[in-house]
Amino acid sequence: MARLRNYYAGPAALPLEALEIARDELLDFQGGGVSVMETSHRSKEYDQVHNESISLIRELMGLPDNYQVLFLQGGASMQFAMVPMNLLGPDQSADYILTGSWSKKAVKEAKIIAQANIAATTEKDGVFTSVPKQSELNLDPKAVYCHITSNNTIFGTQWHQFPETGSVPLVADMSSDILSRKIDPSPFGIIYAGAQKNLGPSGVAVVIIRDDMLAKCREGLPTMLSYKTHADKNSLFNTPPSFSIYMVNKVLNWIKGRGGIEAVEKENIEKGTLIYEAIDGSGGFYKNSIAKENRSLMNVVFRLPSEELEKKFVAEGLQAGFLGLKGHRSIGGIRVSIYNANQLDSVKEVVSFMKEFAAQNG
Ligand code: PMP
Numbered sequence: 001m002a003r004l005r006n007y008y009a010g011p012a013a014l015p016l017e018a019l020e021i022a023r024d025e026l027l028d029f030q031g032g033g034v035s036v037m038e039t040s041h042r043s044k045e046y047d048q049v050h051n052e053s054i055s056l057i058r059e060l061m062g063l064p065d066n067y068q069v070l071f072l073q074g075g076a077s078m079q080f081a082m083v084p085m086n087l088l089g090p091d092q093s094a095d096y097i098l099t100g101s102w103s104k105k106a107v108k109e110a111k112i113i114a115q116a117n118i119a120a121t122t123e124k125d126g127v128f129t130s131v132p133k134q135s136e137l138n139l140d141p142k143a144v145y146c147h148i149t150s151n152n153t154i155f156g157t158q159w160h161q162f163p164e165t166g167s168v169p170l171v172a173d174m175s176s177d178i179l180s181r182k183i184d185p186s187p188f189g190i191i192y193a194g195a196q197k198n199l200g201p202s203g204v205a206v207v208i209i210r211d212d213m214l215a216k217c218r219e220g221l222p223t224m225l226s227y228k229t230h231a232d233k234n235s236l237f238n239t240p241p242s243f244s245i246y247m248v249n250k251v252l253n254w255i256k257g258r259g260g261i262e263a264v265e266k267e268n269i270e271k272g273t274l275i276y277e278a279i280d281g282s283g284g285f286y287k288n289s290i291a292k293e294n295r296s297l298m299n300v301v302f303r304l305p306s307e308e309l310e311k312k313f314v315a316e317g318l319q320a321g322f323l324g325l326k327g328h329r330s331i332g333g334i335r336v337s338i339y340n341a342n343q344l345d346s347v348k349e350v351v352s353f354m355k356e357f358a359a360q361n362g
Pocket of ligand 1: 010074075076077078102149151152153154173174175176194195
């Protein structure tokens with residue numbers, strides 16, 4: 001069986017080593033005679049997986065003890081609602097910086113619950129090709145938090161330097177770049193991410209919440225929508241998505257085995273350099289219109305001279321074994337998603353395909 005090179009934006013490629021271990025353990029997890037999927041979430045076998053996953057996230061991200069790591073369901077989209085529900089009273093407001101479709105979805109939910117100030121938007125004619133500069137932010141010093149999307153999966157932009165918000169905590173949707181680079185957690189009150197890009201399969205979202213934010217969370221919410229419920233019960237209030245968390249565990253161990261975030265980040269920079277050089281060096285055949293300092297190292301988007309050529313690129317790519325090259329349906333073009341599991345060799349292969357395709361069709 002030949003596995004394809006996979007550039008889908010999410011669910012996305014997982015490290016082969018993680019999949020192989022899961023395959024080997026599928027029928028009999030740790031000699032218990034059943035799969036991890038079939039074991040109780042209160043069993044000692046599952047407990048070890050659950051707690052090790054939390055410790056690994058802490059260790060790899062360098063999180064101090066005053067951050068809690070939660071495993072929740074409902075994807076990152078549920079967090080669009082849970083963040084404002086938990087943190088905003090009716091007279092309070094939060095800042096939202098709009099850098100793409102996902103931040104627009106986040107602010108829509110906040111507005112249902114309370115007030116939201118658009119501190120900046122880089123939308124022009126329906127597209128986003130940059131993230132705002134510090135001087136472009138209209139920040140409210142009384143905001144309860146300032147929400148950003150650290151990497152914009154659809155438009156292919158990324159914050160390489162986070163905005164400075166003074167004493168207002170940042171809340172970040174890191175769905176498409178969590179664990180891809182070293183970050184200083186201290187400005188962040190909450191970090192959340194759907195797992196299905198850099199962390200594992202779909203079905204679980206990771207929420208990292210600082211104790212002072214947890215203390216500010218409102219009472220009287222439906223039990224399952226309250227961060228306090230999940231923090232108090234170590235994400236075991238109800239049945240967690242145990243198999244998804246198990247896969248996240250395998251991915252985290254894989255990252256650790258590679259040398260941690262520093263090693264992963266170094267390779268991600270190398271990968272990004274390689275593919276953007278191929279775009280910029282194509283004599284205008286491939287065009288990426290993102291501000292250079294905001295280009296994403298995770299989702300590389302570009303256009304070809306015509307939509308016909310883009311279709312041909314996707315079709316010939318697939319024939320050559322490259323899956324998922326089509327851009328998001330809302331903007332078209334090409335998108336090559338190169339999360340942690342797509343290592344340098346995979347990026348080299350797609351770059352050589354790009355060069356051949358340009359030579360034949362340019
Ligand atoms: N935020 C970002 C940045 C995303 O890329 C996505 C999914 N592609 C989401 C949120 C939504 O995630 P989910 O499908 O897990 O709700």
